[in-house]
Amino acid sequence: MRFSGLARALTHLSASRFITSSSKQTVLVTGASGFLGSVVVDELLAAGYRVRGTARSAKAPRVQKAYASFGDRFQVAVVDDLTTSDLTDAFKDINALIHVGSPLAGKAPQNTLVKGSVDGTLHVLDAALKAGVSKAVVTASIFSLASPAQIHIPNMIGASDWSNETEESAAAAGLLATYGLGKKLAEKALWDFASAHPEVDVTTIHPGFLYGAPGHGQVIDKPVDGTNGYVYQLISGPAGRPVPAQGMPAATHVRDAALLHVLALKAAPSPASKPKRIVAVGPDGRFTWLQAVQWLYETRPELRARLPTVTRKETHNLDEWSRWDSSSAKEIVGFEKFRGWREIVGDSIDGALRREKELGIASAQ
Structure with a gap:
């Protein structure tokens, strides 16, 4: 069964109630x-919102073209470095901020x-x-809720938890732990900022490993990027290869x-x-590659x-991995139904196959 079209339709239906007020x-x-x-x-x-999206100068024209059909409801703001660039123009006439951009493990230098x-x-x-x-x-x-080591323990992790990662433990554990330390310290700095500036209301979203089809x-310029590569390895590689070793079973559908x-x-x-921290790993977001x-x-x-x-x-x-208490999603924004792992895998595969077709990549058989 193919999920992507249905999932997109349901998502847009659920969002449509905001069009008038947004x-x-x-x-x-x-x-x-x-x-x-x-x-x-x-x-x-x-x-129904108007959107201004930041992108580096090399990518901005492609982003603008992707949303050309929305006319003046979408604009690109060229920002080459979120840590140092002047953001004055980007924030002109803006009502709200969704801050997604961040250095990624495996892309930014460790x-x-x-x-x-x-x-x-902070910038x-x-x-x-x-x-x-x-x-x-x-x-x-x-x-920022738990370190990789804490997640590899059969306990329950929720919105009030914090990672115990330190500079020393991250240095010893490697890239993923270092990335996690950065997310933890960035969130700590965020809540310090919120305490100092109560006029800015803040919410944090805490997804697991993100999978699914990308946005427009x-x-x-390749079939997949980032964490989607873990799913793509299931359909790419030499014949007869083994099932990949089990990774961290904490998946979130990107939608x-x-x-x-x-x-x-x-x-x-x-x-x-009373920080609004939303855990975004549903009860059916745990699965094995097998x-x-x-x-x-x-x-x-x-x-x-x-x-x-196989x-x-x-x-x-x-059994050796943690579970996730996602009740904060319902309590804070009324969100109850997370997509399960089958839909997550199916939509990731479909997105990769569409991209292969767009790029003219012959399937490896």
């Missing part, structure tokens, strides 16, 4: 050319992940404050994460002493030649 508001989205940022832009436009995450967040928030913006929604991470404005950002714009204000491969064998016979070989000696196990 049509005069303009939202600035940082990182609009990225995976999550592009989907946030899609959801905002579907909900030694810049922490500083870039913290400095970028954007300072510009928002100067522009009189009173509503900010910021993309955080499950890694993602600038990418769910994006919609939570949009819904948070309507969340009731609250003081920084489960995914077996499901694809059953439901996508046309892909069987591209799938890994040896029945795999030892994938969810």
